[in-house]
Amino acid sequence: MPPRRSYDQYCSAARALDLVGDRWTLLIVRELLAGPRRYTDLHADLPGVSTDVLASRLKDMERDGLATRRRLPPPGAAFVYELTARGRELLPVLQALGEWGQAELGERRPTDAVRAHWFALPLLRALTGDGVVEVRLDEGDFHLYVGAEDGPVFGDGPAPTEPDARLVLDTATGTAISRGELALPDAVRDGRITVTGDGTLAKALREA
Template structure:
């Protein structure tokens, strides 16, 4: 199947040729904290069909945004992870997250939510709290950690091996921080 294209000699349209299809950037969001199995991606992208997820993964792999590899004792499990090209989309996701935060409004009764979906806005809050270092953040049952350097912030699945700081939030606190209603310092327990 040939790739759909806008057919414009423009950097924005070429970028959208690769990541502009529905679900593509959300797949990248899911992989931005580390490798994931297909079943994990499917579980954390409510509303996507298995056919669409498989197609998006194949397209993003073909474009060099992600790669897949086999892991496990007998290499029986496949995980998907971002390539350097895919990691390069992190500033795009950060900008979309910052731009979209005021658009969140109130959570609807049927809106799906996952704690790790707040990783990007919480990363900005973590960077405001610490100049540099490693911070583990627990949001309910979910755990991720941030590495804050002079050049930026990255987030990763699970707890850090030796965090400089460990924070605990409930989901409503994470939402409040993400929306800018409260600061991280006023919300967390250590």
Template sequence: MPRRSYAQYDAAARSLDVVGERWTLLIVRELAFGPRRYTDLHADLPGISTDVLAARLKELEADGVLERRTFAPSAPVRVYDLTERGRELVPVVMALASWGSPLLAEHLSTDAVRHHWYLLPLAEILRRAAGGVDGVVELHVEGSNCRLRFESWRATVVPDEAPEAVVTVSQKVADELLAGRLAWADAVADGQVAVDGSSAVATQLSVGRAP
């Protein structure tokens, strides 16, 4: 079945022709931290059918957003990974996650939860707390983790860069931070988050206020 198109000669409309379908940007979210197997994607996209997932992956591959390749740390397995073009969408997902954080004030009992879903929206909170101090930070939330490079105006996912600080946040505290019920500086002052490291960015995150 052909995909719908806005049929508009406009960059935003053309972008949405590619990534505007239901589930598409959530697939990008799942691949933001590295390659995933089909079964892993299906498990971490609760509610998606196998047919829809297969269709979305096929479309994204055709559009050059992701690629299938063999990943073999110990035994060859087939994985999906973002292309260079696809990785350009990660900041888009991060911006959406940051914009949507206030919508997490209510946690419904029917809501699915995965700990790695906290990482991208927390990145913007940490970037602001870093107060313009650049550096690479490893963020942990209940066993899920990612590495982020903070610059004055953005945070980017950098899986292969050595961290200058390690930040550990519990799910409970992450809920409070994202919903806006807890400020980062207060969480640090109360010992509700852990910041390890002696770098400039670690020092600034331990203060939690712009210099």
């Protein structure tokens, strides 16, 4: 593989940007926070990225120890990409970047793509504790692993096991939370989010 480009600056921020400063890299990390993903799934959930650029970024991430590629056992037998422990350490970086970028969201533009699970990280920032939360939005369902220290932090579709809480909200409410305009407990109190479930997380949300 060609050598990694570098700013050649003895600075930790510059060294970090050597690894993740290229266009699309951090968004690939966002997608891989859902766990192992096939190339075709990544390409579908990164609208606008070319196949050449996606392949190049994934190779760079493998080289730099941020992601690995492996073949699933039969009957799947497909190759998947997943974050290494080093790659998963970028979660708080993405969360800080997302919080900083709230003011840039504004109104959704006609050209803006959206996926249900793109609301996962803003909701994770608003939740405390540990457990599985299932979320139902107009765009689809996803689930969150609140407080998870390793493994996926979210996933598409309903939770694979009985969740500690289920949240039902519309896109406008999810957008307001993502923009930092609406706090999660306020949305629950105002009836904009319906909370069901008997787990600790559900009880905490209803009592907040």
